[in-house]
Amino acid sequence: MTNTQKPKIGIFSLTGCGGDQLMILNLEPILLDLLSRFEIKDFQEASSYKEEEAELDIALVEGSVSTKTDLEKLKKIRERSKMIIAIGDCAIGGCVQAMRNGQMSMEERMRKVYGVDVDYYDVLEPKGISSYVNVELEIPGCPIEKSQVLHAITSLLHGDMPEEIDYPVCVECKLNGYPCLLVEKGLPCLGPIITAGCDARCPGLGLDCIGCRGPIRDESNVAAELEVLLEKGYDEEYILNRLRFFGGNFEDIQKLTKRISEKSKGRRNSHEEDS
Amino acid sequence: MYKVLPKENLQSLFEGLRKIGDVYAPVKISGLSHDFRKVNSISEVDLEYTRTMIPPKKFFVKPRETLFEFDEEKLQYAEVQNGGGLNVILGMHACDINGLKVIDAAYINENPDKYYMQRRESTLIIGVSCTPDEYCFCRSMGADYAVDGFDLFLHEIGRGYFVRIGSEKGLRVIEENSSLFEDASKEDIEEFKENERRKAESFKLELDISGLQDMLDLAWDHPVWEETAEECFGCGTCNLVCPTCRCYDVADYVELDLKRGERLRRWDSCMLRKHGLVAGGLNFRPTRVERLRNRFNCKGSLVNGLLNCVGCGRCTLYCPAEIDFVKIMKRIRGEP
Amino acid sequence: MSVRNVLVPSPARILKSEDMTDIEKHIELEILDKEFAKRFVYKPGQFVEVGVMGVGEAPISICAARKKEDLLELCVRKVGRVTNAIHRLKPGDILWIRGPYGNGFPMENMEGSNLLLVAGGLGIAPLRGVLQYALTNREKYGTITVMYGIRCYTAMLWRDEFLQLFYEGDKNNVEFFLSYEDPSDKQCYELQCERSDRCMSGVVTKLFELKEVKPENTYAVICGPPIMYKFVVQELMKRNFDPRKIYMTLERRMKCGLGKCGHCIVGSGRNMKFVCKDGPVFTYWDALMTKGMI
Amino acid sequence: MKRIVEVEELTRVEGHGRIEVTIEGTEVKEVKMNIFEGPRFFEAFIESVHYEKVPDIMRRICAICTASHSLASIRTIEKAFGVDVTEQTKVLRDLLIHGEIIESHALHVFMLALPDYLGFPDAISMASKYPKEVKAALQLKHAGNMVHNVLSGREVHGMNERVGGFSTIPSEKSLGEIKRAMALNKAAAELAVDLFSKVEIPKYAESENALMALDPGEKFGFIGDYVLVSDGTRHPVEDYLELTNERTVKHSHAKFSSYKGSSFMVGALPRVLLNRDKLEGTAAWLYEKHEGLLTSSNTLMNNLAQAIELVHSVDRCIEDIDILLSNGLKDEGLVEVTPREGRGVGAVEAPRGILYHDYTFDEEGCILKANVITPTAQNAANMEKDYRVAAKRLVREPDEKIVNALEMIARAYDPCISCSVHLTRIR
Numbered sequence A: 001m002t003n004t005q006k007p008k009i010g011i012f013s014l015t016g017c018g019g020d021q022l023m024i025l026n027l028e029p030i031l032l033d034l035l036s037r038f039e040i041k042d043f044q045e046a047s048s049y050k051e052e053e054a055e056l057d058i059a060l061v062e063g064s065v066s067t068k069t070d071l072e073k074l075k076k077i078r079e080r081s082k083m084i085i086a087i088g089d090c091a092i093g094g095c096v097q098a099m100r101n102g103q104m105s106m107e108e109r110m111r112k113v114y115g116v117d118v119d120y121y122d123v124l125e126p127k128g129i130s131s132y133v134n135v136e137l138e139i140p141g142c143p144i145e146k147s148q149v150l151h152a153i154t155s156l157l158h159g160d161m162p163e164e165i166d167y168p169v170c171v172e173c174k175l176n177g178y179p180c181l182l183v184e185k186g187l188p189c190l191g192p193i194i195t196a197g198c199d200a201r202c203p204g205l206g207l208d209c210i211g212c213r214g215p216i217r218d219e220s221n222v223a224a225e226l227e228v229l230l231e232k233g234y235d236e237e238y239i240l241n242r243l244r245f246f247g248g249n250f251e252d253i254q255k256l257t258k259r260i261s262e263k264s265k266g267r268r269n270s271h272e273e274d275s
Numbered sequence B: 001m002y003k004v005l006p007k008e009n010l011q012s013l014f015e016g017l018r019k020i021g022d023v024y025a026p027v028k029i030s031g032l033s034h035d036f037r038k039v040n041s042i043s044e045v046d047l048e049y050t051r052t053m054i055p056p057k058k059f060f061v062k063p064r065e066t067l068f069e070f071d072e073e074k075l076q077y078a079e080v081q082n083g084g085g086l087n088v089i090l091g092m093h094a095c096d097i098n099g100l101k102v103i104d105a106a107y108i109n110e111n112p113d114k115y116y117m118q119r120r121e122s123t124l125i126i127g128v129s130c131t132p133d134e135y136c137f138c139r140s141m142g143a144d145y146a147v148d149g150f151d152l153f154l155h156e157i158g159r160g161y162f163v164r165i166g167s168e169k170g171l172r173v174i175e176e177n178s179s180l181f182e183d184a185s186k187e188d189i190e191e192f193k194e195n196e197r198r199k200a201e202s203f204k205l206e207l208d209i210s211g212l213q214d215m216l217d218l219a220w221d222h223p224v225w226e227e228t229a230e231e232c233f234g235c236g237t238c239n240l241v242c243p244t245c246r247c248y249d250v251a252d253y254v255e256l257d258l259k260r261g262e263r264l265r266r267w268d269s270c271m272l273r274k275h276g277l278v279a280g281g282l283n284f285r286p287t288r289v290e291r292l293r294n295r296f297n298c299k300g301s302l303v304n305g306l307l308n309c310v311g312c313g314r315c316t317l318y319c320p321a322e323i324d325f326v327k328i329m330k331r332i333r334g335e336p
Numbered sequence C: 001m002s003v004r005n006v007l008v009p010s011p012a013r014i015l016k017s018e019d020m021t022d023i024e025k026h027i028e029l030e031i032l033d034k035e036f037a038k039r040f041v042y043k044p045g046q047f048v049e050v051g052v053m054g055v056g057e058a059p060i061s062i063c064a065a066r067k068k069e070d071l072l073e074l075c076v077r078k079v080g081r082v083t084n085a086i087h088r089l090k091p092g093d094i095l096w097i098r099g100p101y102g103n104g105f106p107m108e109n110m111e112g113s114n115l116l117l118v119a120g121g122l123g124i125a126p127l128r129g130v131l132q133y134a135l136t137n138r139e140k141y142g143t144i145t146v147m148y149g150i151r152c153y154t155a156m157l158w159r160d161e162f163l164q165l166f167y168e169g170d171k172n173n174v175e176f177f178l179s180y181e182d183p184s185d186k187q188c189y190e191l192q193c194e195r196s197d198r199c200m201s202g203v204v205t206k207l208f209e210l211k212e213v214k215p216e217n218t219y220a221v222i223c224g225p226p227i228m229y230k231f232v233v234q235e236l237m238k239r240n241f242d243p244r245k246i247y248m249t250l251e252r253r254m255k256c257g258l259g260k261c262g263h264c265i266v267g268s269g270r271n272m273k274f275v276c277k278d279g280p281v282f283t284y285w286d287a288l289m290t291k292g293m294i
Numbered sequence D: 001m002k003r004i005v006e007v008e009e010l011t012r013v014e015g016h017g018r019i020e021v022t023i024e025g026t027e028v029k030e031v032k033m034n035i036f037e038g039p040r041f042f043e044a045f046i047e048s049v050h051y052e053k054v055p056d057i058m059r060r061i062c063a064i065c066t067a068s069h070s071l072a073s074i075r076t077i078e079k080a081f082g083v084d085v086t087e088q089t090k091v092l093r094d095l096l097i098h099g100e101i102i103e104s105h106a107l108h109v110f111m112l113a114l115p116d117y118l119g120f121p122d123a124i125s126m127a128s129k130y131p132k133e134v135k136a137a138l139q140l141k142h143a144g145n146m147v148h149n150v151l152s153g154r155e156v157h158g159m160n161e162r163v164g165g166f167s168t169i170p171s172e173k174s175l176g177e178i179k180r181a182m183a184l185n186k187a188a189a190e191l192a193v194d195l196f197s198k199v200e201i202p203k204y205a206e207s208e209n210a211l212m213a214l215d216p217g218e219k220f221g222f223i224g225d226y227v228l229v230s231d232g233t234r235h236p237v238e239d240y241l242e243l244t245n246e247r248t249v250k251h252s253h254a255k256f257s258s259y260k261g262s263s264f265m266v267g268a269l270p271r272v273l274l275n276r277d278k279l280e281g282t283a284a285w286l287y288e289k290h291e292g293l294l295t296s297s298n299t300l301m302n303n304l305a306q307a308i309e310l311v312h313s314v315d316r317c318i319e320d321i322d323i324l325l326s327n328g329l330k331d332e333g334l335v336e337v338t339p340r341e342g343r344g345v346g347a348v349e350a351p352r353g354i355l356y357h358d359y360t361f362d363e364e365g366c367i368l369k370a371n372v373i374t375p376t377a378q379n380a381a382n383m384e385k386d387y388r389v390a391a392k393r394l395v396r397e398p399d400e401k402i403v404n405a406l407e408m409i410a411r412a413y414d415p416c417i418s419c420s421v422h423l424t425r426i427r
Ligand SMILES: Cc1cc2nc3c(=O)[nH]c(=O)nc-3n(C[C@H](O)[C@H](O)[C@H](O)COP(=O)(O)OP(=O)(O)OC[C@H]3O[C@@H](n4cnc5c(N)ncnc54)[C@H](O)[C@@H]3O)c2cc1C
Pocket: B277, B278, B279, B280, B281, B282, C047, C056, C057, C058, C059, C060, C061, C062, C075, C076, C077, C078, C079, C080, C081, C082, C083, C084, C122, C125, C126, C250, C251, C252, C253, C254, C255, C280
């Protein structure tokens, strides 16, 4: 992409809160400069201009695949794009809306919120986009961090893939010298298993990390987190809810959920037999 | 030459130190934590502290620092200027002073690191004696007493501090504030000795380090690594709080014009996944098993004749998974 | 205080940047700072940290013996951020270098002995320096045997140069052997037909079938992908080589090249080494004493 | 002859929606607003979550009104547990929501709505001809975001505002910086008023509108416990179900809110009109100056009302900071909370109108049941009414013109489809 032509870019959103696009718009001081380096072919949240068929060098996609419409849209984006960058947790692991995946059916969710069984939306269990199409790069966060988007964009303009962070939030706590909330106060901090990059925002404010950047794929030791928090006196349901806030689609967390729910089922059954 | 600083003169000494430069000292920042911070009055300082979470190595190898800024178009780079002038670190413990010597070995003795050197030279270190808690095992590591590596060392005694002088810089401080110091009397010396003896006896935690290097070598395939890896988060805390760990990572950042930018380094940790990763996805320490083993081996090894652990207890105390450094070393030795 | 800042690089202009294969480029650099160039004395097996501003640095072996004060040759394989960026640059562009680092091969120690060079793939790059050095000082060394394992013909580095040695090396008392991994490779097959005594299909250790290697008065020098070492060393040990006369150069992650950043550490408590400063050249004896080295 | 006029995908709005108008001859047969934003079912998955982290999840309903959701959620919990917060917390919350209004309105007024009136597809292309306006907008938006950053912890989905107060009290220095930024950018807010009072605002959507807004108490603001209705009535927010009366309407494709059988509007225009007496300073003066334009019958005037709110909020940020600084910032910690069984309803004025949260808790403070009604869901029926009115007036015009009008109406409401969790599409 070092040739004089500007890279063609599209910014898309599937199901989510729009926060990652908004973070891009929040780059106020350099926004115009930044956008002027691309040929923008689609940016629904900020522009009416669009070229639906145009080929794209880069597609930034936010949001989870939560309906069949999302999926169709995503497939079309994939067809026309050389590179897809998933921005934000929704696009990576489904984010909060995937919290009850495997625990609560879509029908049940429909019934609870709309009081009807009919699936008006052709809903799918919310998932990140890499569950359906090939994704070249993922920028985590709920929402993404401006500094990381910028780093990614400058790298891409340079022609490089940006370096991805794959260490946990605890590292940033230490770099900043924040007292550890887990060790010192016994707060249920998820920092040890969550992808860093936020500069440990929450511990910096005295708040235990709820995991908004998602666990680190193939690395996070979620079973250890459960053990540690159990030891600190939190109950299983509480911990599991917490792990699931942003990790409903994370494999190890799903395994853990299954293990625990089977265990508690077993317990319940044996109670029933007892009585 | 030994001196005594009467307690009531500490305040005045502090004022004297402030004339030398910025003073950094342990400050209580939370229930359990202390941190070396810039202080303006002695009342902010807590010299009774046990340990800070982040060791004072942070003043010499900064957690994050710019190595230089560059401008590709002009083919220029600009080194970052160290503040200049002298700084004072007041209240370092013996383990941390000895820890710094381990880092010196890597950062000064061969291919000196300019930033580190400058900071080292422009810093006055004033040590202070301490009382070990249940995590301290510095005595086992031979790091409970600082023979050198400081400018002044204050040992608490009944009427104030028994002062050892470690360098010319230290001597100068005494000279410039000569009215604050008294000559050490026989009683003072006796008290100092008595305190040292009592401190030596008060250690609750011990680790036998004789032959530790071979013990580690023999434990290469010990089940302790796999077992510990199950509990370990691989979060890097143990490295980042260690006064002798000094691994760093480097990354470049460019501005939007793709011409100007900076090269940054930040503390790294051998417990993190990328530490051993090379091209083609090959990782020399792919799982926490290899990483844990590497860390303990590194800590127990002698590099330039120095042990890479000073027994400060931080890695155990601050480990979110409560992995116990000494326990593991003992297991490796085959101790019950 | 005037300490040189060892972390800041020096600019070098790309004189030549040629594709040798799809992924490897041969790059010639001119060091611009002549003061730096004077100090820049290196021997085969040493490496430099090569940087592209805004992207980063990578350790790259110097792939030729030192001929001229301000000249430096590298072979760079495109595998990631920095190496991609290096590949993008054109003659006239600037690379930033630091070094030379590492111990390099002890060419003096090996004087008067025979040399056995075993290289796999990109591993030929540092060995090319050894070879060039030995050829320029031909009288100082005995027979020279080179075993070079490649994947296929198109992956062969410095093809013209090495083919010439393959065919005509004997004039200079250099025996050059070639192995190739892809049995369906036509060009390699032709080479094999032509010189079945020098070329074989298979991994590089196959070449030990073609050449009877003797340990007497011989130094072995090995470089290749990490998995290669074990197999080559096995062959050498079978032939009773002295572990202290087997040299190999290792790869590890490195950020400084100066023994500070810590990434290249290997070994157990008993013996810890930094590949960048204690190596990258080690003997097999070192490897026996240092756990996890190969 | 049947003719279908369609806005395929609404742009420059948050979320995804489509408008379809069916015309037969000169008669507007059907108006449909389709939402193809996927539902996220917050109210379903929040069940069993412990109250302490409920706002952290619920604020993620929406990015642009994240602080509104978070404050609505927090207030709901505090009401359920009978928590009283300190004066300092109240001022900080007030400051936070003014910051949100600035951030959101600056984005909407200048960058999403204005391009319509100046004939550009977006603010980026507008920048070459109107550099001053675009720059002013970005700076103003930035100032609003500073409030988010400092008080909440980041621009979107901040976390520092908690049940019982703020986890970390901002520094004097950072508040001082916000104050300076506000003072510097007040002119930008006034520019917005100026622009929208001068552009020609179409009248095709003019029709009677019922209005609703929270009663902010003494001063014009965005937090309150009572709802004012344009019929002169005042209701506690706990009555929100009757007020909004969400139900499925046969002829329509959405779950509609209605009050006493007809649609109503929430947002800047209702706020400014219902609380006009509480405006102060420059904003009050500007209101008076443009009073004639600000009629309740033209919803397109919402943008001008937003601009006036911008001016007001900039002033209020400065005022709030002055109060905080003159009282001296106190690190008070969070008020102790004892969870109990029960229910709470809380509301705030999000940039686009009233936002209700309603939770029921078990004795440990875990959610048993939750309900959220967003402003855009409340506005949906009124929006459809406006589309219908406009389509009728423009029925003889070419499609393009109708499409344009529909889009402008939609945008004037500043709809936030992402968070309008209750807009249901019915096949
Ligand atoms: C002593 C030595 C000599 C070398 N000589 C040569 C040579 O002559 N020619 C050549 O092409 N390559 C050589 N290499 C390998 C080369 O350094 C790596 O291929 C290069 O660092 C990859 O960097 P990158 O930024 O392009 O890749 P990255 O984008 O960083 O990543 C690609 C992969 O490389 C890994 N990596 C990152 N930094 C290093 C590092 N310092 N060393 C190894 N892997 C790393 C990453 O973990 C990742 O898996 C040598 C390595 C060493 C240690």
